[in-house]
Amino acid sequence: MAAVGSTAMRVLDDMFFPCTIESISYADGVAVAWTIRYMDDGTIECITDLDELVLGKDAAPPCVSLPLVFDQVAPFLTPWEHATVIRNLSKDLRALAMQAHRWLTLVVGPEPPDIRLDRYLHWLLHLPTDAGLVKTSVTTLKATGLHVTDRDVGYIIRQCPRLLHLGLAYCPLVSYQIFPLLQFPALQLGSLDLYMTRVVHWEMLLLKAATGDIVEVYPSGLVPFRVAADILAAATHASHATMTGIEVCFVDTIQLDATAYVDDDWGAKHAFSWSRAILPVVRISGETFVFRSEDDMTRWLTEKPQWAALLATPRALRQRPEKAKDPLDEQAKLVFASLQEWKESLESQVNALTVAFMQAQEEHRAAKDAYDTVERQRVAVEQQANRAVLALSMGRDSAIELVITTFIGALLWHRDMGRALQLQHFVVWDGLLGHTMAMQLYDAVVRLHQVPGDGLAFERGALAGGKTGRNLRYEMSSVRGDDVLWLDGTESSCPPVIVATMRQIDRLVLERLGAVQAELQRTSLTRQRAMVTCYPGQGASYIKHCDNPNGNGRKITAILYLNPHWTDTDGGELMIHRRESALVTIEPVLDRLVLFFSDARVPHQVAPTAVKRFALTVWYMDWDEYMAAQLFTDECTHTAERAKIESEIRKFES
Ligand SMILES: O=C(O)CCC(=O)C(=O)O
């Protein structure tokens, strides 16, 4: 155990510093701190970690004392280094200085980067040493940040005859010319490691100017950087001057700060110290160089004043000399300009279309809103109307029902006409033909009734005819008091207005109503001949009946009334029988069309008429039912039917 006064070595970063133990502090009988005094500079320090001390016999103090070393180093130091660095370095320096001639390995590295220690290295290499006091090897020289050149490397090698390995880290300017040193037989140097060290293939650049003068440029001032090419490529303003294969461009758009760092193509960072914005970029045989500092450039320019003139007038040089116009270039420019124009016009079209599209979208949205609103109103009206029709069709007030039904017919037309037909089995539609055409039809019918011609003569309305219409037919004016004329429209003397009217009713029933009314959609409808009727007055009527009581094929009865002068007292109303003995009364006024299902759903009658009453009736047949009635009514049915009709007639007569 070491005692106060014994010698020791303080170990820091693998370095040994001789010291003596001044005092030892104890806590609970255990040593916790050692106060040591360094032998070289006499400073005192307190150590709490015993591992940092090597105690014992080997810890012999070196014979060189600090004042000696410091005195020799001092002349090489700047005042700043003197004040701040030397204290830390002195221990290293002294230890190293003792050993230089026995070094086997030397690694020169970049820390700390901002302290130039090449002077110390030179001093170290020349320092007389005492071989008896140094250790056998030193692995690392930590005095770094050296600006090592080929010359320095050569010097180190010559001064350290035992050096087996030399490592250079971040020494930027070492050339290939040092490699032959490795083969030099008098040296033992076995390996040279270049860690991130830029090796250039020239020591000195000889620039030959136009005058024939040679300009010497040392590598420490001019370094080829890939980034220099990038600077040049990025430059929007560069002035050029060329002299015998050397091109100098002054780039004035790159602002390099005094401390700008630029990566070179070895990945190393190089500090630029340019306070000016104008950066000369030199191109020699295709390689691009920049000066790392204004100092370097100044040195270079001092060698050759004509380059300085170039720098002094960079702005005058900025204008590139006008090239002779190449017609192809001109052509390309025109094409480019027209393409550019085209592109711009397309862009503006796209913009305009986008605006229009957005407007249209807006309008569409507004229109859709408006449509939705109206549609909602329509549905509400429709529902109200349907409710009213339904309520009335229960038979409470036939007069109002008629009005409502007519109203609905006028308002909602086909679709809702189909709905009305569905609900109440009949509909009334006023103004089928329009007044003019209706009057033409009226006139034609009256004329036919007055002046029968070409076989178009009215006859008494017949009854029965049975299911097929071919069985027993009879006339009985107390049952049916009209005169009738059947027309199919092909008769030569058939008035064209009748044909047009039939077509109009067809269009309504077959095309429109047939397309929307569910029951009619399922039926294949065909129209029969038209029947023109004239109730001659004097109380002529038609008693309550159904047009298709027995499956004779009639599906829809359509009656168009033709009485322009009808008044309340004329009678002849069509009376439709509803449930619970309610009656709907329909006046047979001009151009009023009544449609109803021909079967038992709509029993109806014609009230006694005081005046002549004209109408045109057509029946739309359910073709399947009609054909079945025609084909499958056998003789037996005929006989039974006939007997039944005869008994009916007797009943009427009695
Ligand atoms: O003319 C009318 O109003 C109805 C006639 C009728 O019911 C018929 O002919 O079957």
Ligand SMILES: [Fe+2]
């Ligand atoms: Fe009828």
